[in-house]
Amino acid sequence: xxxxxxxxxxxxxxxxxxxxxxxxxxxxxxxxxxxxxxxxxxxxxxxxxxxxxxxxxxxxxxxxxxxxxxxxxxxxxxxxxxxxxxxxxxxxxxxxxxxxxxxxxxxxxxxxxxxxxxxxxxxxxxxxxxxxxxxxxxxxxxxxxxxxxxxxxxxxxxxxxxxxxxxxxxxxxxxxxxxxxxxxxxxxxxxxxxxx
Numbered sequence: 001x002x003x004x005x006x007x008x009x010x011x012x013x014x015x016x017x018x019x020x021x022x023x024x025x026x027x028x029x030x031x032x033x034x035x036x037x038x039x040x041x042x043x044x045x046x047x048x049x050x051x052x053x054x055x056x057x058x059x060x061x062x063x064x065x066x067x068x069x070x071x072x073x074x075x076x077x078x079x080x081x082x083x084x085x086x087x088x089x090x091x092x093x094x095x096x097x098x099x100x101x102x103x104x105x106x107x108x109x110x111x112x113x114x115x116x117x118x119x120x121x122x123x124x125x126x127x128x129x130x131x132x133x134x135x136x137x138x139x140x141x142x143x144x145x146x147x148x149x150x151x152x153x154x155x156x157x158x159x160x161x162x163x164x165x166x167x168x169x170x171x172x173x174x175x176x177x178x179x180x181x182x183x184x185x186x187x188x189x190x191x192x193x194x195x196x
Contacts, residue, residue: 031119032103032152037170037189039091040099042081044156044170044191046088048073051081065140068193072140078107080141090190092141101172107186111176114184115150118172122150124179141186148181150174156191168193 037043042051048071052058058073064082065072069090071083078095081088093099096108103117115122127146135143156168173188 031117031121032154032172034154034157034170036101036103037154037172039093039101039187039189040079042088042091042189044088044090044189048083048086051088062139065138065143074139082140082142084191084193088191090142090188092186092188094141094186101187101189105172105174105184105187107184109184111174111181111184114174118150118152118174122152125149125151141188145175145186147175147177147185148179150176153192 041054051073055075058081059076060074062072062074064070068084069082070085073081073083075081076097078093078097079099080090080092080094082090082092091099093107096106100106105114105117126148131144138144150173152172152174153169154171156170169192171190171192173186173190174184175186175188176184
């Protein structure tokens, strides 16, 4: 009987050690992974040519509004895609127009459901309190949004950027009118390079 206890204890310790090793070396268990950071099949790092090959010529195009945003294209009034150089930096969708993430996140969905899908590993940010008067009519969503932003980060895939691994992260932003809102007003996917 003493031999069985020793064998059971050894088996338990081995199993425990395997669980600890797997947890320490496995992929992050965060709900949002890099393969989830896509809207309508567009993801950070795609080129302008790849985007227009998928969706055709944009409805309109504007010069960028910030140091890292050089060009912004629009598809209708509800899809905005910002480029850093020739690569997608962000995509923002402001209506339920069929553009979704691989997890099914989309503008207009219930905020509770979106937060349940993405998990509780987010940071929330209110919109800036002081905005210039001309920003409320800006063509760029980032300049005019109001409310609260729920931001999820994950590692960017290897080889996407020339920075050191871990310097650039990708993210999903859920934007709602406030923390008591029932629905998601907009969804943004984006890259966060070290300069940001």
